[in-house]
Amino acid sequence: MSSIFGNLDDLFLFCLVVKFGSMQSASERLSLPIATASRRLTQLEKRLSLKLLERQGRVLQPTPSGLALYERLQPQFEGSELHLQEVLDSQHQVSGSLSLYVPIAFYSGHLAPVIEHFLLCYPDVRLQVHLAKENHIPQHERELVVGFVEPKMGDYIAKPYFFSDNGLYASRGYLVEYGTPTTPEALYQHHWLTHDGSRSLSLSVGDQAVELQLQPRMEVNDITSLVQSLKRGLGIGELPRHRADSEPELVEVLGEYRHGGRQAYLSYKRRQYQPKAMTLLIEALLAAQKSPH
Structure with a gap:
């Protein structure tokens, strides 16, 4: 035998027979018919050119060569079973x-x-x-x-998680002071606030699409701070509709125009x-x- 490949299962079976002292007990442990277990052990002995087991009355006992092999292999098999179970448990343990x-x-x-x-x-x-x-x-x-x-x-997985539908909002006080824009181009005459550094704004209504390049008066990388600035009347900004709906002080402008919105993802390796x-x-x-x- 030049390799353990092809013999490992049968060696494990042999160790169980020695451990339990019974072909039947080892077969039941592995859910094997006794005839199959017996045939596999006979073939193992032929491949190894060793007599591993001998019957003494009703009990199977290892030969001296079989006992030496058992004493070497059994601790390794027990350790491997323990490590395998630890790995399996780690996959199911919630910690x-x-x-x-x-x-x-x-x-x-x-x-x-x-x-x-x-x-x-x-x-x-x-x-x-x-x-x-x-x-x-x-x-x-x-x-x-x-x-x-x-x-x-x-190597990432990215699952679509939610879609953020956006609108343009300003405070009532700001619109009273600066007027309400009625066309996208009118936004160039207003103060533009943003929370993501965006200078490009795409709006559409029907077949009409408009792309604006706006110079922000203020950029803040926190949407809550942007909401507060809009409520204080500093300008007009783009917000997710679900966020603006909870702010009665804010009014949507150019509501007939649609925004592209943003797709959020749940990502992990x-x-x-x-x-x-x-x-x-x-x-x-x-x-x-x-x-x-």
Whole structure:
């Protein structure tokens, strides 16, 4: 025999026979017919050119060569079974550390109860929540990202998560002072505020599409701060409709025009064996998935 390949299963069977002292007990452990187990051991002895077992009355006993082989192999098999079980248990055990990157507004307005419920259900899970103001790409295998960037490079999974439908908003006080724009081009005469650094604005109504390049009066990378600035009358800005609906001080302008909107994704690195905690968190986030209108 030049290799253990092709003999490992039969060697494990041999060790069980010696351990239990019975072909029947070993066969039952492996769910094998006794005739099959007996034939495989006979073939193993032929391949090894060794007599491994001999019958003494009703009991199968190892020969001296068989006993020497058993004493070498049995601890290895027991250790391998233990390690295999540990690996399997780790896949089913809900524990470990995870990271979640999510926009501040979406977390506080939607995901916070989902995350809190998840942690109450799985007390052995540790979770770092990063309230991201900028788009982030998953960096390691225990990291989840909710954001508006779909990873194109690398081995990532990006599931469409929600669609943000946007509108243009300003305070009533601002519109009284500066007037209400009635055409997209009129926005050039107004103060433009943005939370994502965008200078390009696409609007459409029917077959008409307009692309504007606006110079922001103010940029702030936090949508909550943008809302406060709009409410104070600093200008006009683009907001998700679900966010503006909770602000009675804000008024939509050019409401007949549609915006492209933004698609958000739930992204994470692909891996063959995913920790159970990671799988359950993904399932919880997807179960809570909805378009926040």
